[in-house]
Amino acid sequence: MTGVIGFFNSAEAWGGGEKWHYEVSRYLHENGIDVVVFAHRKSVLLEKLKKTNVPHIGISLSNMSILNPYAYAKVYQLLRKFNVASIIINLSRDLKIAGKAAKMAGVKRIIYRRGSAIPIENSLLNRYYFKDILTDVLANSEATKRTVLQNNPFLFPKEKITVIYNGINVDQLPKTSVEENGFRLLTLGRLExxxxxEFLIRLAAELKQRHLNFQMIIGGEGRLRGALEKLSNELGVQDVVRFAGFIETPLEFINTADIFLLPSYWEGFGYVLAEASLCQKPIIAFNLSSNPELVIEGETGFLVPENDIDQFADRVMELYQDKEKRTAFGKNGFHHIVQNFDEQKQLRKLQDYLVNE
Incomplete structure (x- = not known):
């Protein structure tokens, strides 16, 4: 199709959505496709783009911009100036401004990329944007796709919701880990x-009662660190729970684990699960959200009911006592990720989706 593919993201912080915009826009640009990225002028995304040849424009929007008619006018002018034919919007707040401005500017495809498996509220405003503004929804997992229509099956045409997974670079292999004393249970994620x-700290208390010799290593930073450390002290597990802080090299960190644990309440696409399988680690997670798409029950890991400490602990004990099963799960997980979530395959799917439809 003629025209430019635009990426619109007003977030200042760096997260999964910003990483996706950065990597996809770079890939398309390097393959000769005209793109432009509209990113917050103070954002990490914009700073990273400045180090590339990808066309980019700094913007300044906030949650209150929806009340400012000049914000709509500015976005409208930018879309017209750069001849944007398709636009991918990542944030719900951006949908309210960039989506509407794109509609006014005659943009042919207005795509909302949904990266969180949280049901969309069936509000009057959402019904307006999904029925009158958007042309497509791009979901990062089947679980995310289901949540789009969970509260209203008529919110948006199901056939216009496409699933393309976040890819992972399957050629990146972690450095060999150094053996440490104790059996290592590990997780990685924001302390939010x-x-x-909190579930893992209570799990540590249960495993300690079962006399398991282990270390629980929690990688990541966040607002709840103080509360989690306090709970660890209250439950008497401060000797087996360690907070590792922000992790610069996730794969090398994960590679030191014996078992990878993920107790999240939801995941749009559990990228860290893909990383754990790439490191050939057995996984224990909750049977919810997109986890079953990344973890094959009984083959690459175990999926247990949400917040079921007893069953979670049983699975830890099972893997602790069976090294051969840990090894088999790790190898199976590696093959599952390579076959289904290879970054280059997913990027080619995205290119076809954005350019040829």
Whole structure:
């Protein structure tokens, strides 16, 4: 199709959505496709783009911009100036401004990329944007796709919701880990409510009662660190629970684990699960959200009911006592990720989706 593919993201911080915009825009640009990225002028995304040849424009929007008619006018002018034919919007707040401005500017495809498996509220405003503004929805997992229509099956045409997974570079292999004393249970994620680290601290207390010789290593930073450390002290597991802080090299960190644990309440696409399988680690996670798409029950790991400490602990004990099963799960997980989530395959799917439809 003629025209430019635009990526619109007003977030200042760096996260999964920003990483996706950065990598996909670079891939398309390097393959000769005209793109432009509209990113917050103070964002990490924009700073990274400045080090590339990808066309980019700094913007400044906030949650209150929806009340400012000049914000709509500015976005409208930019879309017209760069001849944007398709636009990919990542944030719900951006949908309210960039989506509407794109509609006014005659943009042919207005795509909302949904990266969180949280049901969309069936509000009057959402019904307006999904029925009158958007032309396509791009989901990062089947679980995310289901949540789009969970509260209203008529919110958007199901056939216009496409699933393309976040890819992982399957050629990146971690350095060989150094053996450490003790059996290592490991997780990695922001110390926020969604990631449910409190469950792991209570799990540590249960495993300690079962006299398991282990270390629980929690990688990541966040607002709940103080509360989690306090709970660790209250439950008397501060000797077996360690907070590793922000992790610069995730694969090398994960590669030191014996078992990878993920107690999240939801995941749009559990990228860290893909990383754990790439490191050939057995996984224990909750049977919810997109986890079953990344973890094959009984083959690459175990999926247990949400917040079921007893069953979670049983699975840890099972893998602790069976090294051959740990090894088999790790190898199976590696093959599952390579076959289904290879970054280059997913990027080619995205290119076909954005350019040829």
């Amino acid at each position: 409510y969604q990631k449910n680290h």
